[in-house]
Amino acid sequence: MTMDFNRTVLVTGGSGFIGSHLVCALVNKHPEWRIINLDNLDYCCSPRSLESIEDKANYTFIRGDVCNPRLLNHIFNTEHIDVIFHLAAKTHVESSFQSPSSFQLVNIDGTRVLLGAAHQARHQPQRFIYVSTDEVYGASLDKVFDENNSVRPNNPYSATKAAAEYLVRSYWDKYKFPIIITRSNNIYGPRQYTEKVIPRFLTLLQMNKKCTIQGTLPKSRHFLFVDDAISAFLLLLEKGTVGEIYNVGTSCEIPIMQLARQLVKMVKNVPDSEVNNWLEFVPDRPRVDLRYPITCEKLQQLGWRAEVSWAEGIRQTVKWYQENPGFWSEAVEDQGQIRSKLEEVTKT
Template sequence: MDVQRTVLVTGGSGFIGSHLVCSLVNSQPGWRVLNLDVLDDCCSPRSLESIEDRSNYTFIQGDVCNPRLVHHIFNTANVDVVFHLAAKTHVESSFQCPSSFRRVNVDGTRVLLRAAHQAPHRLERFIYVSTDEVYGPSADQAFDESSPMRPCNPYAATKAAAECLVRSYWDRFKFPIVITRSSNVYGPRQHTEKVIPRFLTLLQMNKKCTVQGTLPQSRHFLFVSDAVDAFLLVLERGAVGETYNVGASFEIAITQLAGELVCMVKNVPACDAKDWVEFVPERPRVELRYPIRSDKLRRLGWRTRVCWAEGIRHTVKWYQDHPHFWAPDVAEGHRGARSAVATATD
């Protein structure tokens, strides 16, 4: 096989990462795709069952914070491109255990950058996948890439800190970094800690959707395949040293989201949807919305291809067809996957 590129995806067994890995493996048979993932509770081996026997895919179970393992990968695999998605992302959990978020999101990025920069093989792109939450909330003004970062929760703070590390390698070494900041991504295989699969799971258990507080929270939602398209586009057309917002124009209030899902899952009229929504105590600070502008990415040719109606219908059907996908026993390991766990992990 003539390998045109070797691509390392960190967090490739997670929600967005697994969609990215599958897209790369299926669309680029001449590329070698490496997936480095520690397989925590938010990952499922089932996410990559369709490609685990493909000759251009290799799974490496390991921690991005492990410098011996990460340096071993870069010293032996001739990596051309890095998509760095490995991160802890749940806002509520970040308040409860901020140190674990700092370790993975900041220290893991530092380890990866150092190994990639010191590797004997010259890297073509280091793409860091960040979040719109680094901007902080806004009542009206939409953020562009020049807006200041004002994170308002520990998760967002660690992502902002990691961005600063990534940018320092560009400023100091002209290391070929690109940063993306995405709005809320949704779709099949997302873990139930996130709002859409959480609502769907509760409804499938005949429980009410729980909404934190009564303030008018809303979010912009982007279907996962559109996010993957954006990452692949910045690989080919994005300028090194630049940051690109990846956001959908569609925005919906969380209470309206709950109502729509109730109608779809429970097949009840909209006037009765409120009976399936319960308001629970909110966390100390609630961010009402994170509006961003993606004009810069659109100038590269990116457009969303999946509208909300199509994306949410597809997502609801997937969760209805896979009610036990996130059962406790599915995250025990990559059964049958081609494994390349380096001895440097010992």
């Protein structure tokens, strides 16, 4: 049975947190499009994130590494890829100090390999959307960044994202290859891996452990609910101008301390007087940035607005973690099984 799809979309890293929400949105909103998810199922991915759509006729999963040129060339030569959303990346700042080379490999080399394969494809893609981060701007106390500000990344993670952006832009400058770059604030929501701050606090509280807050300086983050980020990506696919960069941001800035207190109240139902019992201060990690304010007027001019309030977004997020307490511990087991199955296959 072959269905005629009028557009083929490749999402790299489609089993990750943001990627799985994007893939589900594409598959459900556009039954007339074929959606291909390329993911190597690293530790922060769960195949369960895509359970709701894995049997849909317009969805295809390819397990593979974005750094593998033979695989990428094969995909682009056999599939008529019209649109690429490139999300596959290592993203955890702390880990990037411990293993910068793996971040360079995935974030820079992976982007280089993908760009090369996409550009050389016989069927030329109409859009290549690179999902980057507000962290490329570096930290700021008072200055609000717009897309014309220079980048000053100050950790190995954001440095590799900035380097990948330069690669992506070079294909626009040299070949007019139709790229768009997004730089978004901290995205949060259901299914996010437990190393990021909101799921980390929620997981600790579920295990009856205290929220660990790093350092003494008042840090804050701008939090964007995942559904709003996805609507921005889909809008930019249709209305974004090629060769341009778009900030995807929110005015919702939450001090980490306030975030911890709010989650304690929501999960533990304790009175204000007992909230502090669930907080623990730990030494700062190396060079934590205090805040990353960005303006996204350029995206708003295309008609985008963040629709989900902080109160509603955090309510949905907490509810999901309460209803799926074993999701990530089981995902780790799933992966162990996947790995051992693969090892059996490769041994035989």
